[in-house]
Structure formats: C-alpha cells, structure tokens
Amino acid sequence: MKFYDCKTAPSPRRVRMFIAEKGLDIETVQIDLMSGEQFSDTYSAINPDQVVPALQLDSGSCLTEALAICEYLEAEHPDPSLFGRNSVERGKAVMWNCKAEQQGLWAVAEAFRNSVPGLKDRALPGPDPYPQIPELAERGRARYLQFARRLNQQLASNEFLAGDYFSIADITALVTVDFAKRLKLPGPAEASNLDRWHASVSSRPSARA
Numbered sequence: 001m002k003f004y005d006c007k008t009a010p011s012p013r014r015v016r017m018f019i020a021e022k023g024l025d026i027e028t029v030q031i032d033l034m035s036g037e038q039f040s041d042t043y044s045a046i047n048p049d050q051v052v053p054a055l056q057l058d059s060g061s062c063l064t065e066a067l068a069i070c071e072y073l074e075a076e077h078p079d080p081s082l083f084g085r086n087s088v089e090r091g092k093a094v095m096w097n098c099k100a101e102q103q104g105l106w107a108v109a110e111a112f113r114n115s116v117p118g119l120k121d122r123a124l125p126g127p128d129p130y131p132q133i134p135e136l137a138e139r140g141r142a143r144y145l146q147f148a149r150r151l152n153q154q155l156a157s158n159e160f161l162a163g164d165y166f167s168i169a170d171i172t173a174l175v176t177v178d179f180a181k182r183l184k185l186p187g188p189a190e191a192s193n194l195d196r197w198h199a200s201v202s203s204r205p206s207a208r209a
Contacts, residue, residue, distance in 0.1 A: 012053035020206035096169035104176035111140030155193035
C-alpha cells in the first residue's frame, strides 16, 4: 500500500493519526500542495479529485476520503477498535465523527479557503476553480465557535467525544480544533471541558504523527 499525504493539510492528518493508533507501517508519499503537485498528471491518475489523502492498495485500486480510508483500515486491522466496541458504540462514534466533520472541520475550511489570498479562485479543493466569498469566511468562523461550544458541552459528561473510549470522532475533532488554532479562530471564552479533552488527546503519541 501507499498512503498519499501532505504534512501541512488537516484531512490527511486524520489518517496519519489513525494509522499511528493502529500501529501500522504504511509507505507514505508526500504531495506538495503548495507547489500544486496535486494537479499533476501523475497524481491525477491516482486521485482524479486532485486532493489528499489517498490510499493506493496493493491491487492498484485507490481509496480516497479520510473516512473511507479509515473504514478500510479498521476492517483490515480491527484492534484496537477506533469505531466503537459494539454496534451502539459504533453508531455513536460515526455520529460524532460526522458532527465533527460537518459542523467543525468544514466550518474551519470554509473560513480558511474563503479568506487566504493564496487561494483566490480556489475556495473549494479539487480541479475546478471557485471564487472566494468573504461572507462564507465569516460564516465559517461563527460556525466553528458554535461547534466548539457544543464540544465543550458534550465533554462535560464524557471523557471522549463519543463516550469513555477514544475513537475516530476524537481524531477528527482534534484535527479540527488544531486547524482552528493555527488560523487563530476564536473559541469559547470558557471551555474547561474542551481544554481538558484537548490536553488529553494531544498527549497521545498519534497526535504527533
């Protein structure tokens, strides 16, 4: 297998953390997004969407989308489980991963891609040019703040996002919060539960992957 990664991008970091939590050794190829390597003919043949991450299987077929890659790795290497230890836990882990992705990560990406000068006409990832919309950047900041408040509330009675176990949802949420911190997006004024959880998950070796 080959994992196509970019060290500076949030989405492939989710897969890197997942791989590290599983203790897997997968050949990794770095794609330089800053230079536009994702648009090259070579990488486009691997992933026509021209985004990272991607996982090329030994058969030659390719999986894209962070969650799909993690689902595959979970099925191939079920221990330790990162999608819950039974059907109820799995449902909660997937549910909170979706919330973290849709309400959090997409909101931060919206703020980022609609405000950074270097992404003019690249407001959405992929091969098609889309103009930046400044109002969407403002909306993204507001959405992230609301998401962080919801995280803080959920973590008031849960050690981890989906319960008492570390899951794919915590990986997505950590990547989201760290991405927001890089962009200096404001979080809640009082977020002791979120701060406790962030310190805990950040101390895991996989957070440095």
